[in-house]
Amino acid sequence: AQSVTQLGSHVSVSEGALVLLRCNYSSSVPPYLFWYVQYPNQGLQLLLKYTSAATLVKGINGFEAEFKKSETSFHLTKPSAHMSDAAEYFCAVSEGYGGATNKLIFGTGTLLAVQP
Amino acid sequence: DSGVTQTPKHLITATGQRVTLRCSPRSGDLSVYWYQQSLDQGLQFLIQYYNGEERAKGNILERFSAQQFPDLHSELNLSSLELGDSALYFCASSPQPSSGNTIYFGEGSWLTVV
Numbered sequence A: 001a002q003s004v005t006q007l008g009s010h011v012s013v014s015e016g017a018l019v020l021l022r023c024n025y026s027s028s029v030p031p032y033l034f035w036y037v038q039y040p041n042q043g044l045q046l047l048l049k050y051t052s053a054a055t056l057v058k059g060i061n062g063f064e065a066e067f068k069k070s071e072t073s074f075h076l077t078k079p080s081a082h083m084s085d086a087a088e089y090f091c092a093v094s095e096g097y098g099g100a101t102n103k104l105i106f107g108t109g110t111l112l113a114v115q116p
Numbered sequence B: 001d002s003g004v005t006q007t008p009k010h011l012i013t014a015t016g017q018r019v020t021l022r023c024s025p026r027s028g029d030l031s032v033y034w035y036q037q038s039l040d041q042g043l044q045f046l047i048q049y050y051n052g053e054e055r056a057k058g059n060i061l062e063r064f065s066a067q068q069f070p071d072l073h074s075e076l077n078l079s080s081l082e083l084g085d086s087a088l089y090f091c092a093s094s095p096q097p098s099s100g101n102t103i104y105f106g107e108g109s110w111l112t113v114v
Helices: none
Strands: A003-007 A010-014 A019-026 A031-038 A044-050 A056-058 A064-068 A073-078 A087-095 A110-115 B005-007 B010-013 B019-024 B031-038 B042-050 B053-057 B064-068 B074-078 B087-094 B109-113
Touching: A003 A087, A010 A019, A019 A031, A019 A087, A019 A110, A031 A064, A031 A073, A044 A056, A044 A064, A044 A073, A073 A087, B005 B087, B010 B019, B019 B087, B019 B109, B031 B074, B042 B064, B042 B074, B074 B087
Parallel strands: A010 A110, B010 B109
Antiparallel strands: A003 A019, A019 A073, A031 A044, A031 A087, A056 A064, A064 A073, A087 A110, B005 B019, B019 B074, B031 B042, B031 B087, B042 B053, B064 B074, B087 B109
């Protein structure tokens, strides 16, 4: 069975500070990993995904994440937070290459607050 | 705008009733997914369809059913509604059903059961 754990349901940073949102996964098969963002009253938008091409993945809005197999982690970072980054962020896992379904298993989410 | 359209956006109904949520996937996407987002359960995968056929099943209650029609739109039917079914229901779509395909989410249908 696959699962993801997001450490910290609430993270607060100052504008311009580093953003670090933590995600650890558990999977019996090589996984694909995703970060989605949800702004208030909106759907989920894909930030980035890891599908085994490169361990450092760059996404939209200046975010990136690094897949570390030894640590079973896929933490999301952004060098400098902007007020517009305030949202809820979800890490998700699916079966890796060759998986017949595209079922995403989501973490519980991290609400990011950005202070002026 | 993801291109996935869900209707209705908001729905209030009474316990014991039945509702239908409708989803139009992105143009060209053959696979449709349904997810439920609630405060206590988080984001839960319900079911996946591909080109009209059920592809994967998650934590979908027996009171719930879904289908994907020949024109690729999908409906999620929720019956004998309970207070605990109040949630945000997302539809999503992807070009193909296999893992790694980017899944695009609609804005959701808010269901309130009173």
